[in-house]
Amino acid sequence: MRKTQWLFDDVTQFKTSIAPAMTAGQQKCWSMLKQFYKQQMPYSKPTMKEDIAVIMAKDTQLQQSNIDKEINEPVNTVSSAAIAKGKSRNNPDNSIIAVVRIKPIGQYQLVTGLVVASEYRGGGLAHTLLAFIAEKLKCEQCFVFSLPHLTQLYQEHGFSEVKLATNDIQQLYLKHHSPQKPLVLMQLQTQLSSRK
Numbered sequence: 001m002r003k004t005q006w007l008f009d010d011v012t013q014f015k016t017s018i019a020p021a022m023t024a025g026q027q028k029c030w031s032m033l034k035q036f037y038k039q040q041m042p043y044s045k046p047t048m049k050e051d052i053a054v055i056m057a058k059d060t061q062l063q064q065s066n067i068d069k070e071i072n073e074p075v076n077t078v079s080s081a082a083i084a085k086g087k088s089r090n091n092p093d094n095s096i097i098a099v100v101r102i103k104p105i106g107q108y109q110l111v112t113g114l115v116v117a118s119e120y121r122g123g124g125l126a127h128t129l130l131a132f133i134a135e136k137l138k139c140e141q142c143f144v145f146s147l148p149h150l151t152q153l154y155q156e157h158g159f160s161e162v163k164l165a166t167n168d169i170q171q172l173y174l175k176h177h178s179p180q181k182p183l184v185l186m187q188l189q190t191q192l193s194s195r196k
Helices: 024-040 064-071 078-089 125-136 148-155 167-176
Strands: 004-006 051-056 096-105 108-116 142-146 159-161 184-188
Touching: 004 125, 024 096, 024 108, 051 125, 096 125, 096 167, 108 125, 108 167, 125 148, 142 148, 142 167, 148 159, 148 184, 167 184
Parallel strands: 108 142
Antiparallel strands: 004 051, 051 096, 096 108, 142 184, 159 184
16 A cells, blocks of 8 residues: 655755755655656646655655665655655655645645656546645635646545636736646635545
């Protein structure tokens, strides 16, 4: 069984204006994430200000001693170590296969960058990711710009189509929406307790 996990458990350290340097293990994780997006969704660029949830191809429970052996320095998160291990060993069984990000836009949130590796699509991983991040989402303050064929997926997780949003979200939506690349503006409407 695969485990969904946050990319960096203590991501707040990167969200401050005076962020400490990443450890070697965290740098490898970040590189692996960027490479995954480059291959699967090249127009999407993750940033350190986002909360990022990932699913690995293989769920491995690593002990701190194993993490130290793999990376040659301590890493504070199991997910970082697992990603770094997959990167350093070029092991396709222990690589990122699905990811989603929560981007802060002022007091609002934007669910973005949801992607499942092509060979794993249709297995419910997108549902798993959306269920995993649900507790961090703020009802009526969270939005998504859905591709038209994915609106039902988001509806199953409490999102509804809206025509207008707050100014910052609306401007961002208009920037990304076009006749060549139509998007559907959706807002989280359902309370957490009533969601699937």
